[in-house]
Amino acid sequence: MRAYILKRAAIAVLTLLLIVLILFVLMTFLPGSPFNDERLSPEQIATLRARYGLDQPILVQFWNFMKNTFSGDFGVSYAIQKNVPISSFLSSRLPVSMRIGGQAILLGTFLGLILGIVAALKHNTIWDTLCTVLSVVGVSIPSYVFALGLSYLFGFKLKWFPILYQDALPFQSSVLATVALSLFTMASIARFTRTELLEVLSSDYILFAQSRGIDGFRLIARHALRNALIPVVTVLAPLVVGLMTGSLVVERIFSVPGVGQLLVEGIQANDYSVVTALSFVYSLLYIAIMLVVDILYGVIDPRIRLAKGASQS
Amino acid sequence: MSELNNGQKSPQNEALWADDILLSVRNLSVRFKTSYGVVSAVRGVDFDLKKGKTLAIVGESGSGKSVTVKALAGLLGENASIESGSAVLSGPGGKKTELFGLKRREMRREINGKRIAMVFQDPMTSLDPTMPIGKQLMEGLRDHLGMGSAQARAEAVRLLSLVEIPEAESRMKSYPHQLSGGMRQRVVIAMALSCNPEILICDEPTTALDVTIQSRILELIQELQRKLGLSVIYITHDLGVVAKVADEIAVMYAGRVVERGLSDEIFYDPRHPYTWGLLLAMPDVEMDSGELYTIPGNPPNMVGETVGEPFAPRNEYALNIDFRREAPMFKVSETHFAATWLLHEKAPKVERPPRFAKP
Numbered sequence: 001m002r003a004y005i006l007k008r009a010a011i012a013v014l015t016l017l018l019i020v021l022i023l024f025v026l027m028t029f030l031p032g033s034p035f036n037d038e039r040l041s042p043e044q045i046a047t048l049r050a051r052y053g054l055d056q057p058i059l060v061q062f063w064n065f066m067k068n069t070f071s072g073d074f075g076v077s078y079a080i081q082k083n084v085p086i087s088s089f090l091s092s093r094l095p096v097s098m099r100i101g102g103q104a105i106l107l108g109t110f111l112g113l114i115l116g117i118v119a120a121l122k123h124n125t126i127w128d129t130l131c132t133v134l135s136v137v138g139v140s141i142p143s144y145v146f147a148l149g150l151s152y153l154f155g156f157k158l159k160w161f162p163i164l165y166q167d168a169l170p171f172q173s174s175v176l177a178t179v180a181l182s183l184f185t186m187a188s189i190a191r192f193t194r195t196e197l198l199e200v201l202s203s204d205y206i207l208f209a210q211s212r213g214i215d216g217f218r219l220i221a222r223h224a225l226r227n228a229l230i231p232v233v234t235v236l237a238p239l240v241v242g243l244m245t246g247s248l249v250v251e252r253i254f255s256v257p258g259v260g261q262l263l264v265e266g267i268q269a270n271d272y273s274v275v276t277a278l279s280f281v282y283s284l285l286y287i288a289i290m291l292v293v294d295i296l297y298g299v300i301d302p303r304i305r306l307a308k309g310a311s312q313s
Numbered sequence: 314m315s316e317l318n319n320g321q322k323s324p325q326n327e328a329l330w331a332d333d334i335l336l337s338v339r340n341l342s343v344r345f346k347t348s349y350g351v352v353s354a355v356r357g358v359d360f361d362l363k364k365g366k367t368l369a370i371v372g373e374s375g376s377g378k379s380v381t382v383k384a385l386a387g388l389l390g391e392n393a394s395i396e397s398g399s400a401v402l403s404g405p406g407g408k409k410t411e412l413f414g415l416k417r418r419e420m421r422r423e424i425n426g427k428r429i430a431m432v433f434q435d436p437m438t439s440l441d442p443t444m445p446i447g448k449q450l451m452e453g454l455r456d457h458l459g460m461g462s463a464q465a466r467a468e469a470v471r472l473l474s475l476v477e478i479p480e481a482e483s484r485m486k487s488y489p490h491q492l493s494g495g496m497r498q499r500v501v502i503a504m505a506l507s508c509n510p511e512i513l514i515c516d517e518p519t520t521a522l523d524v525t526i527q528s529r530i531l532e533l534i535q536e537l538q539r540k541l542g543l544s545v546i547y548i549t550h551d552l553g554v555v556a557k558v559a560d561e562i563a564v565m566y567a568g569r570v571v572e573r574g575l576s577d578e579i580f581y582d583p584r585h586p587y588t589w590g591l592l593l594a595m596p597d598v599e600m601d602s603g604e605l606y607t608i609p610g611n612p613p614n615m616v617g618e619t620v621g622e623p624f625a626p627r628n629e630y631a632l633n634i635d636f637r638r639e640a641p642m643f644k645v646s647e648t649h650f651a652a653t654w655l656l657h658e659k660a661p662k663v664e665r666p667p668r669f670a671k672p
Contacts, residue, residue, distance in 0.1 A: 123391075124391075203438060204433055204435060204438035204439045205438060205439055205440055205441045205442075207388060207433065208431070208433055208439045208440070208501070208504075209441070210388055210421065210425065211386055211388060211425055211426065211430065211431040211433075211505075212425060212426035212430065212452075212453045212457075212504060212505065212507070212508070213421045213422060213424075213425035213426035213427060213453065213456070213457055213508070214421070214426075214452065214453070214456065215417070215418065215421040215422075216418075218456065222441075222444070222452070223441045223444070226443050226444075227441065227442065227443055230443075300443065301442075301443060302442070302443060302445075302488045302490075303442060303488070303490050306488065306490075306491070
């Protein structure tokens with residue numbers, strides 16, 4: 001298991017380095033320079049270039065970029081709010097996004113598993129149909145449509161929750177966004193769990209377990225669920241990514257001061273360093289989640305764990 | 314030759330309900346609801362299993378042999394139903410249990426594993442891939458026999474040694490994928506036997522195994538049978554296996570037992586044309602020609618009702634009546650029965666295949 005985790009972690013770090021390289025290359029190849037101004041004399045430009053380290057050899061520049069990125073220094077914004085360090089944006093906005101995203105994943109996974117298990121165990125009954133319809137609806141409705149509906153019903157009509165995010169009420173005002181974001185996760189997990197569980201329930205080892213008198217809760221908990229969850233865990237990673245992109249729109253609808261909003265603003269204002277920093281943060285999150293999923297996969301499935309870090313993902 | 318009423322407790326049948334009969338199945342019928350219609354997979358099966366003996370149920374795929382034993386173990390799927398029949402399991406002190414009268418829960422708690430255990434065809438898929446074999450073995454011991462953790466562990470190691478797994482102690486932590494096919498089947502057998510069942514049902518126990526392993530697994534089952542006094546039911550289409558292990562044989566075709574008798578009676582004095590075909594299709598060391606006999610045609614589709622003998626279209630010895638009425642069981646000897654009109658007193662004399670000609 002240790003070898004497996006180490007190998008996965010090493011791959012994650014390598015991926016991250018590659019991403020930093022790509023970001024750097026993209027930035028370097030962007031046309032023009034920040035100092036393209038006819039009013040600046042060549043001497044002034046040279047001074048500015050020296051000040052920002054742009055006169056250094058490209059490898060040294062890359063080294064500095066990497067060093068700064070990994071120490072959390074993403075430079076300053078020059079369009080949204082001039083000369084404010086991007087790290088200060090992040091430190092106020094990232095926790096909000098992460099909290100809402102985390103809540104959505106937990107809620108979606110929890111409800112999805114319950115729906116999927118009920119559907120599989122009550123196969124071919126009204127419960128199964130109900131769960132299936134729910135999950136099809138959940139996959140089909142885009143999260144922003146659902147978000148608008150929630151906002152209208154529970155925010156505007158019933159007034160249970162604030163329509164817009166309020167810093168004073170961090171939990172209440174995150175509820176609607178969480179629910180809107182979790183819908184897709186819930187629906188996908190429910191669908192996968194149902195399919196996988198049905199397949200496992202018709203497998204030989206379940207029959208053999210029954211022939212030894214194992215039944216009911218013990219059968220499901222010990223033999224069926226664990227085997228059914230292996231493929232479910234693998235779909236968690238893409239779902240989390242879906243959640244990130246979904247959050248761009250949902251954060252806007254509920255005015256959540258999160259990174260999704262920041263990215264949209266950065267793109268609209270051509271604030272390159274903000275966009276670069278957020279690309280890095282998103283990549284980091286994604287890689288971290290992949291790593292967690294890989295490790296989870298190994299924990300659940302001994303065939304992966306004991307293959308001494310086999311390159312299966 | 315007298316005609317027996319299927320499934321009725323006629324005096325002759327009653328005589329068979331002797332003390333040494335452990336499991337008595339009468340007139341078992343099972344139907345499946347499928348998208349093609351209702352399939353009569355098992356149609357009035359009768360057989361007895363004697364204490365400490367081995368019964369082999371032989372037939373082609375789709376003959377209903379697996380369905381028969383799954384019905385006995387309460388393992389039929391949701392789309393299957395037992396239409397009729399009884400299966401009486403004799404317990405200590407003459408206590409009789411009607412298996413088909415049990416609720417699923419009672420079946421799992423009282424019968425499965427404790428009195429009737431099963432070994433399935435494919436050891437690659439019979440074990441839970443995510444649980445160490447030791448833990449899987451201990452499961453039954455703890456749930457059914459109420460053993461504590463340490464006691465169950467010791468018993469699991471003993472069971473693994475019993476099925477001749479080397480270094481049983483260190484194998485406890487192995488996962489199924491770390492064992493070879495033969496080893497896995499040994500583990501499956503150990504698990505099946507863990508709660509001291511009286512009956513072991515082996516559903517094609519060697520079909521999925523390497524030929525060199527097959528005979529060793531069969532020998533292991535035979536040895537365990539002697540040691541533990543088990544009664545064994547083999548489900549197989551491999552007559553080689555049958556010849557090696559069976560005391561009694563029931564030949565099934567299209568959901569019915571068409572011939573049953575002692576092993577010698579079936580191998581040396583078979584009466585049903587289907588049994589003739591099966592035996593002729595078996596390769597023989599002393600065979601001179603290179604061509605193997607095959608029964609022409611395919612097993613019938615059992616959707617809906619059938620008229621006449623299901624085997625008649627493939628049967629070169631078929632009489633006119635075979636196409637109109639199914640034959641009842643005719644008695645050949647006290648232990649030997651066959652369902653073919655050829656045994657009727659008015660049937661024309663037919664030449665049997667030379668191999669089975671009476672000396």
